[in-house]
Each structure stands twice: as C-alpha cells, then as structure tokens.
Amino acid sequence: MAAKFARAVIVGATTPLGKELAEQLNAATHMAWDLVLLDGDAAGQVTAAGDEALVVQPITADGFDGADIIFFATESSLTREHWKAAVGKGAGIVDLSGALTAEDGALLLTPLLYNSLDLAANVTTTAHPAAWMLARTLSGLPTNAAVTATVLLPASIHGAAAMDELHAQTVALLSFQSMPSEIFGGQSAFTLRDAFGEGAKANFAAQEQQVNLDLQRLGKALSIELQAVQAPVFHGVTASLFIDAPVGFDLDAWLKSLPSDEIQVLTGDEEVSNQSANGQSTILVRTKLATGSRKGVWLWLAADNLQAAARNALFNAEKLLQLRPSSTVQ
Structure with missing residues (x-):
C-alpha cells in the first residue's frame, strides 16, 4: 500500500527533544518521513533514526533544501538565527523552542486549539508541555x-x-x-x-x-x-x-x-x-x-x-502538510 511521503529536517537533532521527535517520526504508521538531521556542535555525529544510521550535519541554509517540514527542537537562540532562512526555502515551520511565539503570523497549534481557517500560516509553534x-x-x-x-x-x-x-x-x-x-x-x-x-x-x-x-x-x-x-x-x-x-x-x-x-x-x-x-x-x-x-x-x-512536545509537533506538521502537495512511496 502506498503511504504518504514527506521530507523533514530536525534542527537540534541531538537534543533530548530532537531525539524524541525523530523516534516519533520514524514510528509514524500513516506517513513515511525522509529525515535530515542538523545540529551545531554535534555535526558529524552518527545517530540512529529508526533502523537507519544518519550523520548529523551542520546547520546551514543548504540543509533546508527540499524540506516539506522543518522542526526547530534546539535552543531558542539557534531558532532565531536560522528560522527565516528556513521560511525562505518554502517549508512549513514547527517551532518547539518557544522562540517564535511572539513573531507575527506564527500560529500556536495544538489539538486543543485548531481551526482549519488558520492554516494559511506556514509557521507554527507548539505549546509548552x-x-x-x-x-x-x-x-x-x-x-x-x-x-x-x-x-x-x-x-x-x-x-x-x-x-x-x-x-x-x-x-x-x-x-x-x-x-x-x-x-x-x-x-x-x-x-x-x-x-x-x-x-x-x-x-x-x-x-x-x-x-x-x-x-x-x-x-x-x-x-x-x-x-x-x-x-x-x-x-x-x-x-x-x-x-x-x-x-x-x-x-x-x-x-x-x-x-x-x-x-x-x-x-x-x-x-x-x-x-x-x-x-x-x-x-x-x-x-x-x-x-x-x-x-x-x-x-x-x-x-x-518530551513525548508531549513531540506529539504536538507531529500534529502541527500533519496540519501544515495538508497545504502542500505530497508524493507517495511504496
């Protein structure tokens, strides 16, 4: 059976929150996620992503290329430094760091607070756990x-x-x-x-x-x-x-x-x-x-x-993907 397919970038992939998020993305049954892992000081580290070993790459604008969703699970300072470059790539943004709460157009999105009319936004934040x-x-x-x-x-x-x-x-x-x-x-x-x-x-x-x-x-x-x-x-x-x-x-x-x-x-x-x-x-x-x-x-x-934050982030990503054309993988 064909499954929905999306490319996700996790900024802060070696943080506790980034690791939990990667686990939940890999465990998803109704979506196949192609993961790209980015981090600062941990660039070059090899980490497990489901059954696959991935190399953590440095945080650069090129790392956002081709992404459908970009998760910021890193320090708020790094989110502020890189999120505009991520938006410029046309990806949907899910901020788990709290850095974008006050940004114009950023939407707090959870199963408790969801209105399909709000999906014109492409920058979302998750609620504090x-x-x-x-x-x-x-x-x-x-x-x-x-x-x-x-x-x-x-x-x-x-x-x-x-x-x-x-x-x-x-x-x-x-x-x-x-x-x-x-x-x-x-x-x-x-x-x-x-x-x-x-x-x-x-x-x-x-x-x-x-x-x-x-x-x-x-x-x-x-x-x-x-x-x-x-x-x-x-x-x-x-x-x-x-x-x-x-x-x-x-x-x-x-x-x-x-x-x-x-x-x-x-x-x-x-x-x-x-x-x-x-x-x-x-x-x-x-x-x-x-x-x-x-x-x-x-x-x-x-x-x-960590589970609560990652689950809310996954919810945000799924809602953002409703706005984007998706491919399928067998």
Whole structure:
C-alpha cells in the first residue's frame, strides 16, 4: 500500500527533544518521513533514526533544501538565527523552542486549539508541555471555576546541558566536591527553586512566562493562577492543582469525564509521578476531594514532557502538510 511521503529536517537533532521527535517520526504508521538531521556542535555525529544510521550535519541554509517540514527542537537562540532562512526555502515551520511565539503570523497549534481557517500560516509553534498538560486536563471546566496550580519543571525542559549539570551536581555533592553551576546559576540537585541564580545560562523566568502565555491561549477564559518551580529531576513535568468549583457545577460528573485516550486517572496505590509518566503517551492524574469547607478537588498530574512536545509537533506538521502537495512511496 502506498503511504504518504514527506521530507523533514530536525534542527537540534541531538537534543533530548530532537531525539524524541525523530523516534516519533520514524514510528509514524500513516506517513513515511525522509529525515535530515542538523545540529551545531554535534555535526558529524552518527545517530540512529529508526533502523537507519544518519550523520548529523551542520546547520546551514543548504540543509533546508527540499524540506516539506522543518522542526526547530534546539535552543531558542539557534531558532532565531536560522528560522527565516528556513521560511525562505518554502517549508512549513514547527517551532518547539518557544522562540517564535511572539513573531507575527506564527500560529500556536495544538489539538486543543485548531481551526482549519488558520492554516494559511506556514509557521507554527507548539505549546509548552506543562501548559498543554494543564489545558488538556482542565478542558470542560466552566469559565468561573478558579484554579491554582504549582508546576514542577524537569531539567530536560532546558536541554541536554541542564541534564548534564544536574547529574554533575548530584555526583559532586555526594562526593563532597565543588559543583558546576553555569546552567542553573547555583545548586539545583536536591533543591526546589522558584528562580535561578544570577548568570544562569538557562532562563527559568522565560519558561514560567511561556507556560502562562500558552495556558492563557489554550485555556481561554479559565481563571488560572500558576507558579512554576524547578524540580531536581531529569524528565517528566508534574503539577499540583486545586480547583475551586463554582456553585451549581457538577464536580463529580466532570471528574468521571476525565478519563480518555490522553488522560489516565489512577487510584489506590498506582504511582503518579514524573518517573512513572516517562515513556507514557498519556497524562497521569490522581484526584482527591477537598476536606475543608470549600467545595473543590485536588489534582496531581504527571506527563512525559518530551513525548508531549513531540506529539504536538507531529500534529502541527500533519496540519501544515495538508497545504502542500505530497508524493507517495511504496
């Protein structure tokens, strides 16, 4: 049977997000993807792409030639440096870095926020994984419900360098040695933080701002107060939410409606954590009714941030391809 065929370029192919994206593209059953892998310092590295070994090439305008879709899964600075050259090649752009959020004509596109009339755009951005997790879980709530959320972000949100530094800090602290702090601007291992130290290369404030901005656009009129916290974990985004249900709202019915293909509600001793969410395609949820005088419910959420970002990027690419003539491969 003939399958749809498209050529995709991944900028940032050796980042954790780029690797996850390549895996999902290769696992796609209804689309055959011809992959070109680009990166900066990792140019020349050989990496697996499904059953095929590919050489990572440097990021140049020539690397965008012939692409149907170009994914930016790299640092925001590299996205800003190269995205206009990618647009000039006529490709559809999917930005996973958050760098193009404020660009004119860039469309935030997710299964939660999709209008076929918007497909005149050829530059799309994916929602921050934490914002997508919250907005997907809270869909169906009335607009007068008040939600308070604390989101715990993993090191992988900031890329491979942050993961490496968290590992190095952990080893250094356990062996009573001095620890590196270039990425976090201070200690992150064994520590919960709501801000990074001066001179940190990772921008925590920008992450929190991105979650709030995307959540406002995805959650529409919901009233959500949110604080982000940096957690000393490598993967998996988690969140603690309190939903203050308005008078007359059937909270029990809403809770019963939560389970879906994308949301798994767990009970009893079943684990809901960043660790148990890793490798899962669903949002894990545990609920607990409020015990005080307020009518409401606590939700504890966990999701694989890399999987969520890659799945949303693949959705964007498929919608962009609807605008483009496609070939088939046997």
